[in-house]
Amino acid sequence: MANVQITETVLRDAHQSLIATRMTTEEMLPVIELLDQVGYFSLEAWGGATFDSCLRFLNEDPWERLRKIRKAAKKTKLQMLLRGQNILGYKHYSDDVVRDFVKKSIDNGIDIIRIFDALNDVRNLECAMDATVKAGGHAQATVVYTISPIHNTEHYIKTAKTLEGMGASSICLKDMAGLLTPYDAYNLIRELKKAVKIPIQLHSHYTSGLASMTYLKAIEAGVDIVDCAISPMAMGTSQPPTEPLVATLKGTKYDTKYDMDLLSQIADYFRPLREKYISSGQLNPKVLTVDVNTLKYQVPGGMLSNLVSQLKQQNKLDKYEEVLKEVPRVRKDLGYPPLVTPTSQIVGTQAVLNVIMGERYKMVTKEVKAYVRGEYGRPPAEISPEFRKQIIGNEEPITCRPADLLKPELDKYRNEIKEYMEQEEDVLSYALFPQVATNFFKYRQAQKYKIDSTLLDEKDMVHPV
Structure with a gap:
């Protein structure tokens, strides 16, 4: 067993999860050289919501951010998160846009592109994976983890093997809601390691309080890389903290060999920033607590805060529990989509409407109609003909890869x-x-x-x- 490696998420997912992606490039740059010395597998530094946030809230050019980080990180690979055919947006884009985006990302300094599709519809990964390989990048194909009657070990193995066959350089098991329990992780990683020959990386969130224990069991089962965040920006809706895992593995066959003094210096840099975010209200202490509702309703932390926000706007916060119970029902109707962008928003908003209107599907969002039409891809489970008719009438759903219907843009x-x-x-x-x-x-x-x-x-x- 080679030493376990860590992807550090502090420059992307950690602050996306804790402070709505509001960390500025200026706040990142002074610590990049220290991060670069650790020996991480990669620094996750771009993609996800960072792109939108740079433009929308920070008056920053996201491409310029990437170039500056690349210039400062001379040794460590830079990694980004890409939503397959959705790129970094919320709809499907034409293949020429996907290919150009992937090429420009690699030209500007990205080494590893983690590519996922909310439905685990591998057709929505084809174009981005092919473009990544052709541009000389590392295509990390993603298996999105969730719990449902059809999401079992067999489903995950089949998906992983298909992605390996499509040319993936590695596989990421993406547990965006922190639902993967330690012993399930051990069994699933062990089976995945038998089924595919490429490296496997595990991504989780601390929302449910399980993730550090889950990582340890996954490491014992042979996982190659895990995602962590330096401690001041870890836990809660973020990732497990880097330093305790490094300390836990020290002296074992899984030893990361990372320098704890160096990690301590990096933590020292982020600690005052964390205090600043708390003082400004950007970091709500609530997101740092363990939320048992995550396990109960299988709802990611970010989605929980969205539901609260939607209900507040309607003065219906008293309906929160009712909405949480409605989410799994809507999800079942839609064929058990994993709850990750954009399906988490689609399911969550419809659940809120169902409860507020006092009648299920009395009002249906255009996104739910598009989903049932097949515009986002193939649902994991078959949608019942009766439900489909209720939502889109006699329209025929599309069965091809959605992007095949898009002209170059x-x-x-x-x-x-x-x-x-x-x-x-x-x-x-x-x-x-x-x-x-x-x-x-x-x-x-x-x-x-x-x-x-x-x-x-x-x-x-x-x-x-």
Whole structure:
């Protein structure tokens, strides 16, 4: 057994999970050289919600962030999270946009692209995986973990073997809700290790309080890499803390060989930042607690906070428990999709509507209709014909890969933003978030040419939060 390796998530998932992805590039750069010395398998530094957040809230160019991190991290591989055909947005994009995004990500410094699809529909990973391999990157294909009558060991092994056959460089088992229990992890990793020859990485969240124990059993079963966050930005809805795991494995055959003094220096850097986030209200102490509802309702921590927010807006917070009970019912109706972006939002919003309206599916969101039509891909389990008819009437659902129905879009986007374009990557920023990117481009122009910001329309301004 080779030494276990760790992917450090503090630059991406840790702050996405704890402070809604509000850490700035300026806050990251002073510690990159220390992180680079540890010997991590990789630094997860980009993708997920960081792209949207940079443009929408921080007045930052996400591509520039990536280039700056790459310049500072001279030895360690940089990793990003990509939502398959959704890229970093919330809908399917055409293949030419996916391919160009993957190539530009690698050109700007990404080494490893972790690619997932919310439904484990491998057809939605094909294009991004192929583009990653062709651009010389490491395609880490993802098996999304959840619990349902059809999500069993056999399902996960079949998915992993298919992904290996599609050219994956490694497999990530992605437990976004912290549902994987220690002994289940041991059994599942052991079977996966027998079934595939490529490395296996485990990603979990601490929401349910299980993840550190789960990692230990997964390591004993032969997992190659685990995702951790440096302690001041760990636990709660984030990942398990790095240092305790390194200490636990020290002197064993799984020893990471990481320097605890160096990790301590990195923790010292993030500790005052954590206090700053708590003082500003960005880091709510509630997200640092163990939430047993995660195990009870199989709902990820981020989704729980969304449900609370939606109910507050409707003055219906008293319906919270009712909504939590409705989530598994909606999920069953939709063929047991794993609850991860965007399906967590689709299921959660519909559950809220069902409860508030006092009648199930009296009002149906356009996203639920699109899902039932097959626009997001193939549901894990068959949707009943009766339910389908209730949602979309006599419409025939699509059965092909959804992106096969999309025409190339890149040239159209390039033409639409030519007046603002300063780099080729701007086309991709605009393709993913048209309004948000346009606002950012206007802000960037104003800064560059020192235009008085009062000359910009209020709607053109991007307000940092």
